[in-house]
Amino acid sequence: MMRLSGWGPCCLLGVAVCTQTLLAQTQGVGCDGAVVLKAGRSGPCTTLAQTIAGLLEEPAVTRDHWGIAVVGMDGAPIYSLNDGQLFQPASNAKLFTTAAAMALLGAKVTYQTKVLARGVFDDGGKLTGHLMLVGNGDANLSGRVLPYVAPVPGERAAAEDSGFAPLRYLEEMADQMAATGLKSVQGDVIGDDTVFPWEAYAQDWAIDDAVWGYGAPVSALSINDNQIKVTVTPGDAVGAAASVVFDPAMPYYTLDVAVTTGAVKSGSTVQMERAPGSKVLRIYGAIGLHGQPDVEEIAIEDPAQYAALALKGMLEARGVRVTGEARARHRVLMDTESFWKESGAIEDAATKEGSPQQRIEPADDAAFGVAVTGEERTLASHVSPALAEDVVVTNKTSQNLHAELLLRQLGLARGRDGTIAQGARVVRQFLVSAGIDKDDFIFLDGSGLSGHDLVTPRAIARLLQYASGQTWFTGWKSSLPVGGVDGSLEGRFAKAPLKGKVFAKTGTLGEARALSGYVECASGRTVIFSIMVGNHLPQTHADRDVMDKIVEAIAAAN
Template sequence: MARLLGWIVVCLLGTQPLCAQTQGVGCDGPVVLKDGRSGACTELAQTIAGLLEEPAVARDHWGIAVVGMDDAPIYSVNEGQLFQPASNEKLFTTAAAMALLGEKTTYQTKVLARGVFADGGKLTGHLVLVGNGDANLSGRVLPYVAPVPGQKAAAADEGPVPLRYLEEMADQVAATGLESVEGDVIGDDTAFPWEPYAQDWVIDDAVWGYGAPVSALSINDNQIKVTVTPGDVVGAPASVEIDPAVPYYTLDTVVTTGAVKSGSTVQMERAPGSKVLRIYGTVGLRGQPDVEEIAIQDPAEYAAVALKGMLEARGIHVSGVAKARHRVLLDAESFGRESGAVGEATGVSPQQRIEPADDAAFEVAMRGEEKTLATHTSVELLQDVVVTNKMSQNLHAELLLRQLGAARGRDGTIAQGARVVRQFLLSAGIDKDDFVFFDGSGLSGHDLVTPRATVRLLQYAATQPWFADWNSSLPVGGVDGSLEGRFMKAPLKGKVWAKTGTLGEARALSGYVECASGRTVIFSIMVGNHLPQTNADRDVTNKIVAAIAAAN
């Protein structure tokens, strides 16, 4: 108690360096604020100091920066220290995409026929489904619409089917009169090099939809839904349903029905590179089904398998197989040098090759004609940015990063995308040592950023012509996205626009809050090394945002 009282006395005397040294909590800026109000900074510092001393979070590592919309400092603690941003990194990726790609940009997916055409609708050659980085070849309804309070979300089977756009392209192919293909159906994702995972993505994440591999030909968010439903009696086998029902994974299933109210112990495993999905455990009698989103091992191959099945269902005979076509890097400069984070890159393009290697049939196809049989144009980039930030969609952020590399860098690699983002952030006035990004989503454990870099980005964005649209992509407290269940009551409901972030024992929240005075301020709150399986730091973060709003 004496320690805290001593700190308060020093703060009230206005000796700012000692405030920071005593508790690690700063009162940046004068105690008498520009608008004439006095004491607000000191009161805010006292409030936050008390929150950070709560036993459940006292050992956590905290970084906080709060500034006005004019970048005037309001409060900070450890603002220049590096933290894992988790999904706060999507702020940086999507801002760069809005500024450098443009919110109206679209991407086109095509079905090409390559080979020799004969009477009777016969193609000797291949059908090639060519991806160009469209993130929304799925059943998602766009534009994004916030949920209606009190209204139950529509069941999945009431909305568009997950592979609807692939079905539409299959219809277009059938409408051309094609009757047979003496060759393969190829999923071609060579628009970007085949780099499915960024550095330091956790191997456990690769099983689940949120850690799905990245491909220029992405389909249904590169994930499938697996539903495990209990049987009619205890001990009976549970049923397992896959949606979409594409014959891609081989299931190794041993799931039984447990006792009433026993819950679910269902586990799902897949070895790296394997297409065998092992499902085991129990699910309680009369309990809710266990529903999981499982990542697709090779999205381009999966898309080819799905399209081949659709064509055959429309009476088009395909003699060959469904397979993927990748562009593989054979060598590369160090990520740090190529991304610009460490030293200067040589600028030499890495050696590459196409896999699998061209076979005789493909050579025949390349000597023949090429016809476009079907096309699908994506939604505009802004709609995808909204999905990326509202839903914290990792795959979509990664595709934006690769689009940035392809459009503004040397190629659609992770490193080139990171280099483009880095140059954008430097031009926005962010210190070169305040961030390092190894991906676009924040899944990499190597990603680091300071709170002051984050508030600088947010302040810079507020001065740009694309700000209003970008700001509308952020989750709104108590209303939608990843903040739908936070800040649910007045005075903060509908007054917080911010991006969440969670990765292991790191958590973050950064954005804008409309304060009690009507003034909007910018904040970034980052936490490192909190105890596992606790939400205490998230609750304290919410209280800090409330304190910021009340004090300003």
């Protein structure tokens, strides 16, 4: 008999199990738990196990913690390694959030943003009262082009430059308002995001993430992905001050800039900092003469207030005088609830396909200081694209904010409120009903930014297999990045035979990495896989390279 080198102890201690081989060739199990095979017997599955074992013995990754699950489209196991152990999913968490959204909210659902005028209207176009810009969780109040189109390789910058204005939908609503004959507002412009409680960040989001666009606060009134593009360009001589440009150009942050132009080819050492709750953005460092501009996405501190400021400025540019201020209206969450508490079945009465529960009217006016006498009129509105189009953006580009908004929509439509906890509980109930073990996952947000999120590879494989039998599968699978083609896999699997054959979600968070999805194999068979890595060395991509080689081995062996 022989013992396969590189196979660890069995069960939760880390066995690499190749199910087809076990069924055909197992002679017994050694005293240390390693699988023992008959000598002289081999096949594709044995080759796959040996190939993976060899890859994981490479010095650059041998100390990493690996978990792998490979199954057929019917759920039949093919290979596993530590598939019952918990890993940080990073953005693989979006697989669960978007699947739940497609199943429970419906691919066709849309969300409406409104501008409500409340007060006394005079015949001359004067409103004595307030304008309420009421958000309802639309993730795409931006210049993004939908449906999603993959950028042409080498033309990404040009494609972005030719896009629509970031605040175009606010401009359209300002046009609608001016067309009503509105001339003046004796009151405030209020950005209202109270359809969801004000929970800007989930548990255990890193504090330094909050500076950047990928860690932007979550609001039911989100605008331009709640981020501002900041471009730092070198001056025309060494020692000259660099220029800083905001897009959108609307004044919002107070700038503290100390960026100089360095020597040619000296690169960029530009840093950007903002204290939590502050609207002072500090930009400092140096950027090399004739070098490429340093472009960063900076999070907007309060998206609802930012949207109100923008709308006020647009109205004034159209000749509508506004005497009051632009401010935000939030609903502070007073109740606390446990993420761990099991609840009953998902609410069926709250929704039906394509028409989930929504609340567009702001509530408790007196409590927020906006109660006025008179009447209410809808002056402008905008309807979002269908949810399925947003799911494509969320998964292709790994958009954290959009995943978080979907989580809150789930809580609002199928739970008791649009809270993080309610959304997480709805997702949990959905996953358990899909046949996933309740102890195989923990989600405290919708995007995977939380360091408390955990999941097993077998749970991801089960979700992927379950989804394949659902009516919404085709649209959901098409939202996954495609190897060598688009999204976060555009630069991976870029050559034959896997170009265009891998449909998978990436994930990266600190020293955790994941890749899970479907691969069309050499035989034409489609196989489900989930590969997760924990505790890889910082500042290295060796585990990602090995991960891609494992996918290649899976495709070749099946």
